[in-house]
Amino acid sequence: MRRTLYDKLFDSHVVRTEADGTALLYIDRHLVHEVTSPQAFEGLRLAGRRPWRTSSIVATADHNTPTRDWDKGIRDPISRTQVETLDANIRAFGAKAYFPFLDKRQGIVHVIGPETGATLPGMTVVCGDSHTSTHGAFACLAWGIGTSEVEHVLATQCLLAKRAKTMLVRVDGRLGFGVTAKDIVLAVIGRIGTAGGTGHAIEFGGSAIRALSMEGRMTVCNMAIEAGARAGLVAADDTTFDYLRGRPFAPAGERWDRAVAQWRTLVTDEGATFDATHVFDAAEIQPQVTWGTSPEMVVPVDGRVPDPERERDATRRDGIEKALVYMGLAPNTPITDIAIDKVFIGSCTNSRIEDLRAAASVARGRRVAGNVRLAMVVPGSGSVKAQAESEGLDRVFKAAGFEWREPGCSMCLAMNDDRLEPGERCASTSNRNFEGRQGAGGRTHLVSPAMAAAAAIAGHFVDVRRMA
Amino acid sequence: MQPFRVHTGVVVPLDRANVDTDAIIPKQFLKSIRRSGFGPNLFDAWRYLDHGEPGMDNAKRPLNPDFVLNQERYRGATILLARRNFGCGSSREHAPWALVDHGFRAVIAPSYADIFHNNCYKNGLLPIVLGEGEVAKLFDATAAFPGFSLTIDLERQTVGTKDGSLAFRFEVEPFRKKCLLEGLDDIGLTLQHADQIRAFEAKRLAEQPWLA
Numbered sequence: 001m002r003r004t005l006y007d008k009l010f011d012s013h014v015v016r017t018e019a020d021g022t023a024l025l026y027i028d029r030h031l032v033h034e035v036t037s038p039q040a041f042e043g044l045r046l047a048g049r050r051p052w053r054t055s056s057i058v059a060t061a062d063h064n065t066p067t068r069d070w071d072k073g074i075r076d077p078i079s080r081t082q083v084e085t086l087d088a089n090i091r092a093f094g095a096k097a098y099f100p101f102l103d104k105r106q107g108i109v110h111v112i113g114p115e116t117g118a119t120l121p122g123m124t125v126v127c128g129d130s131h132t133s134t135h136g137a138f139a140c141l142a143w144g145i146g147t148s149e150v151e152h153v154l155a156t157q158c159l160l161a162k163r164a165k166t167m168l169v170r171v172d173g174r175l176g177f178g179v180t181a182k183d184i185v186l187a188v189i190g191r192i193g194t195a196g197g198t199g200h201a202i203e204f205g206g207s208a209i210r211a212l213s214m215e216g217r218m219t220v221c222n223m224a225i226e227a228g229a230r231a232g233l234v235a236a237d238d239t240t241f242d243y244l245r246g247r248p249f250a251p252a253g254e255r256w257d258r259a260v261a262q263w264r265t266l267v268t269d270e271g272a273t274f275d276a277t278h279v280f281d282a283a284e285i286q287p288q289v290t291w292g293t294s295p296e297m298v299v300p301v302d303g304r305v306p307d308p309e310r311e312r313d314a315t316r317r318d319g320i321e322k323a324l325v326y327m328g329l330a331p332n333t334p335i336t337d338i339a340i341d342k343v344f345i346g347s348c349t350n351s352r353i354e355d356l357r358a359a360a361s362v363a364r365g366r367r368v369a370g371n372v373r374l375a376m377v378v379p380g381s382g383s384v385k386a387q388a389e390s391e392g393l394d395r396v397f398k399a400a401g402f403e404w405r406e407p408g409c410s411m412c413l414a415m416n417d418d419r420l421e422p423g424e425r426c427a428s429t430s431n432r433n434f435e436g437r438q439g440a441g442g443r444t445h446l447v448s449p450a451m452a453a454a455a456a457i458a459g460h461f462v463d464v465r466r467m468a
Numbered sequence: 469m470q471p472f473r474v475h476t477g478v479v480v481p482l483d484r485a486n487v488d489t490d491a492i493i494p495k496q497f498l499k500s501i502r503r504s505g506f507g508p509n510l511f512d513a514w515r516y517l518d519h520g521e522p523g524m525d526n527a528k529r530p531l532n533p534d535f536v537l538n539q540e541r542y543r544g545a546t547i548l549l550a551r552r553n554f555g556c557g558s559s560r561e562h563a564p565w566a567l568v569d570h571g572f573r574a575v576i577a578p579s580y581a582d583i584f585h586n587n588c589y590k591n592g593l594l595p596i597v598l599g600e601g602e603v604a605k606l607f608d609a610t611a612a613f614p615g616f617s618l619t620i621d622l623e624r625q626t627v628g629t630k631d632g633s634l635a636f637r638f639e640v641e642p643f644r645k646k647c648l649l650e651g652l653d654d655i656g657l658t659l660q661h662a663d664q665i666r667a668f669e670a671k672r673l674a675e676q677p678w679l680a
């Protein structure tokens with residue numbers, strides 16, 4: 001039978017199936033961070049259980065950690081307790097690898113998994129974090145879970161799952177100059193909506209996806225969850241293998257050859273069918289900017305803020321009106337007329353080396369506009385930071401007036417000190433523009449790293465293609 | 469987990485689509501290492517007029533009189549009526565924890581985000597899916613009748629008014645239904661298959677040793 005990549009990955013992990021089709025799936029990799037794990041470890045302890053296979057666990061502290069003054073530690077006592085609880089749990093139970101606060105390789109869980117080779121093709125990868133979909137870029141089945149499920153994986157190495165429906169998002173042709181993976185995925189969400197992928201695993205294919213680097217594919221899969229899909233997928237190919245070769249946890253020698261031979265089968269069979277298909281022409285995708293409080297509220301940079309008067313569906317019109325009030329925007333405002341107060345370049349969507357290079361190439365030799373109170377660059381991990389510094393990117397950013405910070409989730413969700421003040425408007429490379437996401441009352445516009453850097457320089461949104 | 473069989477309760481309407489888990493429980497409350505105590509901060513940014521932080525005395529904070537949860541007619545509500553794509557965004561299980569802690573036993577909406585939907589079942593909170601039209605009828609009824617309440621019968625998969633003027637059937641996966649009816653612990657159930665898991669694991673790691 002011709003199978004999709006999703007079906008191959010699902011089938012190869014089924015331990016048993018209940019009468020109603022609920023499957024018990026084996027979990028290869030369990031990524032753990034401080035926010036969604038304490039209650040799971042506590043549950044394990046209360047039940048007198050032990051983790052099933054600690055060599056599956058890779059852990060880090062990322063959500064709560066500060067991005068500067070690391071020598072002063074974590075000042076917020078509640079955040080500190082949470083990070084110390086993770087330290088203690090890993091110490092007590094063990095793990096394959098732990099990158100605690102202050103470790104040179106600490107970073108955002110979805111950045112360090114791939115860059116250490118802890119994420120490998122063919123795996124099931126789970127984490128108590130919705131953006132676990134990121135790892136699907138490596139042709140593995142990766143999805144976010146809740147804390148009860150974190151405990152379930154710890155205790156049993158398995159999860160209960162129902163087979164999802166499959167969706168193909170095919171992006172054909174070549175991206176225009178200055179258009180990136182972030183613009184692809186925002187355009188996809190703009191068309192299919194934030195619930196468009198609900199109940200589905202989305203495979204991203206087509207020549208434009210094949211042409212993306214692993215960083216770009218991770219950006220696309222990262223936001224599959226914002227399209228409502230729990231998992232995003234990209235088939236394995238030479239780009240995948242070239243990225244993984246030589247990474248610390250990737251196989252080596254004869255095992256590498258065997259692994260690659262096996263990974264080459266991780267593609268959708270010719271002629272396999274999907275439950276839904278959406279086709280995009282890469283050449284038509286423009287740099288994207290969100291204007292509202294949901295990632296589907298997005299338009300091309302040369303577009304305008306929508307007018308609720310022109311929306312016929314009552315629920316949608318109400319949504320637009322509420323979003324405009326929250327965002328402090330008038331209908332029909334050109335996107336390039338929107339001035340910003342802060343810029344955030346970072347998050348598991350766009351904090352990898354390629355993202356920083358793209359932002360730096362725009363910032364090079366320019367200055368952050370006077371009306372921008374803070375423009376910050378937060379590398380995704382200690383390794384990304386070191387790489388960027390070896391290329392001199394930190395100097396480019398600092399010379400242009402950006403702050404160069406320590407790695408972590410930072411202002412993506414503002415659990416640490418990095419946040420928007422009420423009413424502040426931000427060009428952000430993160431993945432969610434929900435109300436209050438970057439700080440109570442803060443107004444987030446999602447863009448690519450190059451577009452964020454361009455907005456920082458101009459002081460308002462601007463088409464990065466005009467800045468070359 | 470508390471079993472769910474038959475439940476009757478007051479319905480509170482939250483008339484918004486795409487309510488995300490950041491709205492259900494804002495991130496500053498995720499720093500807790502406990503599972504309980506999130507109820508007072510449920511919908512914090514909408515429910516209070518000031519900005520909430522952990523450790524505040526919520527009883528002393530100014531309530532937003534416009535927010536439904538604060539309105540007298542919905543006092544003690546245990547069923548939340550919502551619009552499509554409820555619970556989207558972050559995977560935080562703190563969202564169903566907060567709903568349960570506040571006293572909710574069920575949510576009714578046309579659709580849910582997957583992770584939230586799954587998390588509900590793990591906490592004895594029943595996420596009922598009804599059609600857009602059926603949900604619209606319930607919104608109307610809730611607006612028309614103060615104290616409007618519904619009875620949910622999980623065994624029979626029905627939700628409706630006591631007098632039978634409104635009655636709908638809903639779907640639920642048999643396995644999840646069984647777990648909820650009996651209040652079963654997932655982990656205990658899975659561990660009954662420990663031998664099968666062990667055999668699967670041994671074979672897998674022998675064939676693909678790089679996964680170990």
Ligand code: SF4
Nearest residue numbers: 131347348409412413
């Ligand atoms: S960077 Fe943002 S989206 Fe990614 S894991 Fe951290 S908080 Fe979540």
